[in-house]
Amino acid sequence: MTISRFRRTASTALALIAALAPAAGLAQAQTATRFLEKPVDMDPSSATAYRPFEAFAPLTLPQPVNQYRSGNGLPGPAYWQNRADYELHARLDTSKPDTPTLSGDVVIRYTNNSPDALDRLWLQLDQNIYRKDARAAVASGGRPRPGATDGFVIRTVTVDTGDGKGGDGKGGDGKAVSLPFHVDDTRMWVDLPRPLAAKGGKLALRIDYGYTIPGTWGGRTAHTPTRNGEIYEIAQWYPRMAVYDDLRGWDTLPYLGAEFYLEYGDFDYTVTVPSTMLVAGSGELVNGAEVLTPTQLKRLDHARASDATVMIRTPEEVTDPRSRPRDTGEMTWHFRMKNTRDVVFAASAAFVWDAARVNLPEGRHALAMSVYPVEGVGPERWDRSTEYLKASIEHFSSRWFPYPWPVAVNLGGHGAGMEYPGMVFDGYKDQGKGLYWITAHEIGHTWFPMIVGSNERRDAWMDEGTNTFIDIYAQDAFNHGEYAPKRDGEYAPGGGNPVDEILPLLTDAAAPNIINAPDGMTEKYRHPVSYFKPALGLVLLREQVLGPQRFDDALRRYIRAWAYKHPSPSDFFRAMESGAGEDLSWFWRGWYFNNWAVDFAIRKVEYADGGPGKGALVTLAALDRLVLPATLQVEYDDGSQRSVRVPVETWRGQAEATIRLDGGPAIRRVTIDPAHALPDTNRGNDVWSAPTP
Structure with missing residues (x-):
């Protein structure tokens, strides 16, 4: 639904998410290589709600593949339109x-x-x-x-x-x-x-x-x-x-x-x-x-x-x-x-x-x-x-x-x-x-x-969410960023991270899912669910999951194929998967079909054989039902840093994972999602700091 003046005021903060940026150092992410033994003291966090086989179960999309709509998300060989x-x-x-x-x-x-x-x-x-x-x-x-x-x-x-x-x-x-x-x-x-x-x-x-x-x-x-x-x-x-x-x-x-x-x-x-x-x-x-x-x-x-x-x-x-x-x-x-x-x-x-x-x-x-x-x-x-x-x-x-x-x-x-x-x-x-x-x-x-x-009367998110998403980059580009980034300080006091504004929705048990019909949503949820959340979802796909090139190519292909035609939600999901070459069923399930939240935690950090020269082991946990690719940042006592990519496949069969690091200087701090690019509902368990000597 297009924004009324009343809704526009209240919704600007929810929609303004261009400050989200790719997690620092993803291109230089390193894969850890060594097991470690001796732990550095850290108290484990609470039990997890994450269920790997639920998150990665096969997903049946609501609109089937047939001669009119192909498995690649594009119009089928017999597609027709009056x-x-x-x-x-x-x-x-x-x-x-x-x-x-x-x-x-x-x-x-x-x-x-x-x-x-x-x-x-x-x-x-x-x-x-x-x-x-x-x-x-x-x-x-x-x-x-x-x-x-x-x-x-x-x-x-x-x-x-x-x-x-x-x-x-x-x-x-x-x-x-x-x-x-x-x-x-x-x-x-x-x-x-x-x-x-x-x-x-x-x-x-x-x-x-x-x-x-x-x-x-x-x-x-x-x-x-x-x-x-x-x-x-x-x-x-x-x-x-x-x-x-x-x-x-x-x-x-x-x-x-x-x-x-x-x-x-x-x-x-x-x-x-x-x-x-x-x-x-x-x-x-x-x-x-x-x-x-x-x-x-x-x-x-x-x-x-x-x-x-x-x-x-x-x-x-x-x-x-x-x-x-x-x-x-x-x-x-x-x-x-x-x-x-x-x-x-x-x-x-x-x-x-x-x-x-x-x-x-x-x-x-x-x-x-x-x-x-x-x-x-x-x-x-x-x-x-x-x-x-x-x-x-x-x-x-x-x-x-x-x-x-x-x-x-x-x-x-x-x-x-x-x-x-x-x-x-x-x-x-x-x-x-x-x-x-x-x-x-x-x-x-x-x-x-x-x-x-698309059918706005049934699937408002397909136009409002996608349009809000493309607005982000237009605002960055206009007149050398005159009005960038796309956000509103009134709703992020002190320059707070706008990704945090989705957290109340993700932790609201009464909130509807993105794919719910718009006429059934109260005013409280209309803008967060139809505009902000699907736009943020596309930002996450572009910046954290697929990368800009794969995402942009897939979205352009979808637009070209469905120009002046009537795509369904399933067509969009299939087109993005096929165009980007990635199975995204886990993301569609958690972000669109459910209102699942993300909560990563650092359980503990260990050295091997009592010292950092033999390497280190970082134990991570997924505590809530949605997982996403993440960046692990390691800071050393000599001022150097290392960024390690934690792909979503890390969580396919486990709720707790071990990241192995090569030997080096003593570790001062380890942070999951240091750029706050992910909607993590509990930042308090995202950082481990070495004990003070």
């Missing part, structure tokens, strides 16, 4: 400022690529979450959403009853038949006159609808007052096809607040608004000459070639009628976006507008833009929004997968923080590090789940 192309026309009516409305019609050209004939279609009606009788109101304690409305008003539903093969290229032969429709909470279904053929059957579904735009709840669809006019943030604004997939057929979970699972397709949409307004939308504006002034068109051309931010409409021009082609009547804005799962837009007379070029791999370019009211203007405020947006897209594109669309927009509006393809909704009051952070996080959702189309 498609929904949209033609949308909407009109924004602001004549009643307290209850503005949107009316529209949508034509959905739906292609059934599944092996099943479909006698029914399901659609999502997310605006119905604002109804007083919505299931979400009951799930949230009987309270309707602020700004309650009647939700979608569906006027008519018709279907083109062609032969299902789409001979005209549009899914039918022009025979429109009215269909009865059935609404249940945030879902609607229609029964077809005859089944839609499998493996390529097409139809065209047309829906006329409207709704009242709610107030400023959540930033997902809202109207927000500013000095120079309302800002209309319009999302989830049309009936959207539910996904029919190989995992469960129609996925019809009601919308309770967890986010989205949608089909991909091409969008062609128009938005009619008062002429005084500017409109920013997902995709590319195709009729700029009709809705912009010659000056604005010229400035846009300049921005497409500029790495510096170019003003398209200055703060001074917001109240100047000459900044619009005309200031009476209405104008229709026309946008297109290809290969996406959704589109959104924002409209206001109050917008300041700026833009800059985004440099993408292989010499490609896109345009980063920001729109915001004059209240957001300032050198450390929205003046830098496009800089932040551009830098984030360039980083994610070069590191993981190229940004796929021609335009990206950051909107300064209500400010809940919400992502959509090609456009993100942030807050015009955001500034400084907070504005950078929310901009990078929300546009980071382009990769997860806008490109890699």
